[in-house]
Amino acid sequence: MDERGSTPGVTLEDVARRAGVSPSTVSRILNGTARVRESKRRAVERAIAELQYQPNVIARGLARGHTMSVGVITPHIASPFYNETLTGIEDSLAKAGYSPLFVSGHGNLAKEVERVALLVARRVEGIILLNSMMDDEALLNCSQRLPLVTTGRHLQGPRVTSIQLNNEQAAFEATWYLIELGHTRIAHIAGPAHNIDAQERLAGYRRALLQAGLPVDERLIAVGEFHEASGLMALNQLLETRQSFTALFIANDQMAYGARLALYRRSIRVPEDVSLIGFDDLPSSLYTTPPLTTVRQPAYDLGHAVGEAMLRMINGQPVSQPDLPLSLIVRESTLRRRD
Amino acid sequence: MDERGSTPGVTLEDVARRAGVSPSTVSRILNGTARVRESKRRAVERAIAELQYQPNVIARGLARGHTMSVGVITPHIASPFYNETLTGIEDSLAKAGYSPLFVSGHGNLAKEVERVALLVARRVEGIILLNSMMDDEALLNCSQRLPLVTTGRHLQGPRVTSIQLNNEQAAFEATWYLIELGHTRIAHIAGPAHNIDAQERLAGYRRALLQAGLPVDERLIAVGEFHEASGLMALNQLLETRQSFTALFIANDQMAYGARLALYRRSIRVPEDVSLIGFDDLPSSLYTTPPLTTVRQPAYDLGHAVGEAMLRMINGQPVSQPDLPLSLIVRESTLRRRD
DNA sequence: CTGAAAGCGCTTACAG
DNA sequence: CTGAAAGCGCTTACAG
Incomplete structure (x- = not known):
């Protein structure tokens, strides 16, 4: 193997001269844009190898217009x-x-x-x-x-x-899973209101509750900024409303990490006291304690x-x-x- | 504010024509490479604004040679x-x-x-x-x-x-901190042997033990691959040797996450039963449970x-x-x- | 099949 | 101060 790469400085013209053909011909061989006599092709290919020529992509771009x-x-x-x-x-x-x-x-x-x-x-x-x-x-x-x-x-x-x-559908399914587990008081930490993904996930959460005949309690919905710190704050906020809940669907994993820490600080156990579902499936979600149930994004x-x-x-x-x-x-x- | 950006397709020549000067002059103004009569400068600047001209960095690169x-x-x-x-x-x-x-x-x-x-x-x-x-x-x-x-x-x-x-020094300090906390049986999860950072961190760990007059027990050193899964495996391996330890210095945070999960699985408490120090200070290390003591890399x-x-x-x-x-x-x- | 020439959008000696 | 010309390294009609 040769890790030396190619030689900048060697131009198509150098190749042409060495192979005894015109630059046009070299270009054609390089691009396969026309058939060329076999002998010339070989000469050019040899010259390219000997000179370690590599076309200048920039110049080519200029000439070709892209x-x-x-x-x-x-x-x-x-x-x-x-x-x-x-x-x-x-x-x-x-x-x-x-x-x-x-x-x-x-x-x-x-x-x-x-x-x-x-x-x-x-x-x-x-x-x-x-x-x-x-x-x-x-x-x-x-x-x-x-x-x-x-x-x-x-x-x-x-x-x-x-x-x-389809964030809405995935959020629906996540929430639905919590409902199937018997949870009826399910809180949600949403992403920023202007964010479309956040809106869709919130909508999916709502639809699941509605479809299950559960009330949507606005006090159980907090808003974060998709990062850890905001998840922690949102959870604290949720706790302060004194509305009880046994499960949380959180609009992304990073906020779930923050929420998880907030629970840890208050010795609220996961999942014994409250169940948690995140969204994204970041690599580290497999290694949180406990490993996080979440929605995998492809x-x-x-x-x-x-x-x-x-x-x-x-x-x-x-x-x-x-x-x-x-x-x-x-x-x-x-x-x-x-x- | 105009978010429309510039107009590709408009060339320096268009600007020159519109301003009634030569391309050379436009170029000089653009690059501040020579003084130009004030009236021309103004004409060119106006043309640039009207045409929303933006120089083609690629072409400039070709011409300038970089x-x-x-x-x-x-x-x-x-x-x-x-x-x-x-x-x-x-x-x-x-x-x-x-x-x-x-x-x-x-x-x-x-x-x-x-x-x-x-x-x-x-x-x-x-x-x-x-x-x-x-x-x-x-x-x-x-x-x-x-x-x-x-x-x-x-x-x-x-x-x-x-x-x-200076990985060696930082690893030394991390290990030294554990020693100051009274730990004498300190295990290490190292990174891959061929990796220089890993070698240096291992060296720092060794030096701290030596300097404290503590024995370096090779059975307390496991090797991972700098990712979570390998940290988990390394910890299990460490446990299997049946050598007791009360603290761990781990060569990076990702492996620390894996190790932390392995401990969680066996109900070994952090930090009550074993102290953990990682390396890197990844953003999520502030949100692990408990938040991870670690070496911050700038x-x-x-x-x-x-x-x-x-x-x-x-x-x-x-x-x-x-x-x-x-x-x-x-x-x-x-x-x-x-x- | 293949070469000479023009051109891509700039810059920069070279001469005024 | 400023323009005409050549050149950066390619490609591609245009003519054989």
Whole structure:
């Protein structure tokens, strides 16, 4: 194996000279865009090997008019959830020779707008926005010059498509599972009100209660910000209302961690005293004490679908919604109600 | 605010024509590379605004001979630890107008070598390798054509520098803290033997015991793979040796999570029965039950230093080792020994 | 099948 | 101060 990689500095012209052909011919061989006499092909291939030539993707992009790159804006490059998705995007794009340009929006509108500009300056061929902070109108505007794929919202247009999972149904099933376990007082820690995923999960929670003929008690619903600290605070808040509950459906795992710690602080046992269900199935949820029952998001597959959608848009092909099932992973934070 | 960003398709020539000057002049104004008559400057600036012109970074890169991008290879783009570091890299690079190209090495040599080639094809001006799988020789080879900055190893050369934290000292301090708490039987779960960080942490653990006059019992040292599952297995293994211990220093937080679960399964209480110290201070370590005492790595600052080092190398300036202190964060998984 | 030439969108000596 | 020209490393009609 040769880890030395290729030699920058060697150009297509060097190859042409060495092989005794014109640059055009080398280019054609490289791209398989026309048949070339076998002897020349061999000479060129040898020259390429000897010189360790590797085409300059940048120059090729300029000449061809496309950069073979797509921008990906993440809310927080540091978030544990999105990374799986990023890997999925990277893999699907790679198959078509495209590279993702990952930049972080830092969960901040101004920053995000600035990043879009940066990506445009780099002439990406499309932009993927994971749970963008921009409103629909701004996104629609963006899509006029660049194909867009987004997650976490419902937006369809000629040059924009949203890949969305069925959060509502998954939340319904999670809540329903608690109901089946005999729980009737089920609290919910929701995500931020403006967040679509949060809204859908809340809706699924409500539908399950309704369908089971249970009352929806608004005092049992607290709102967090999708991070641990807010889960902890939301739980404390719930406890302060003095409304009893024996189970909790929490809109994401990070908040569930916070809630779990709040319970630990008050010596409320999980799952004996209260059952817990999260959402996301982060890698560490398998190792919380007790391991967390949660809804698994197909994060990698989502990324893959997003990448595929982008590729199709770039090529002007129609894109359809993929079917990406969410599934309840039952572990040890839930228990049949007993009293 | 205008979220529409700029208009691709508008070229510098369009601006020149509209402003009634030559492209050269527009370029000079854009780059501040020469003084231009005030009236022309104003005309050009107006044209730029009206056309919403944004320079094509790619074309500029081709012309200037540099791409303003540096490649960053991460072991696992999905790892919770590296993301902070990536943000630091991104920020420091951004200040100089550089963009990082993040790619995942997938913790796999062949993949990593492939990624290096991809980055070279994109003509990055340097490559940052976070805990690379390549051996020193391969890295040295790489550095012959591209400046390299690495972490997690000791490597210095004309075009390669390693930014390394003092893991040994931090591990020493963590272990020493346990000793101060009165623990004498302290077990260790080490990282993979080939990993330099792991070696250093093990060395620090050993030095603390030695310095305290405590015996180093090899049966109290288990080896994991830096992920949760291996921490769980390592702890089980430790238990099977039937060597008693009242405290554990674990080479990273993820393994500490696994170990903590193993203890939970056997109803061994933390910290009453055994104290636990991890390494990394992942965001979720503040929310484990109990919150984990651990060594904080300045992950963001490390990334920042790495980015700075790369910039200096690109500019041919000398780079010096930054002073990045690790610190023990005492939380609730450690307790004075009592028996 | 294959070469010479023009062009992608910039920058930068080179001459005024 | 400023324009015309050449060049960065490729690709791709255009003519053989």
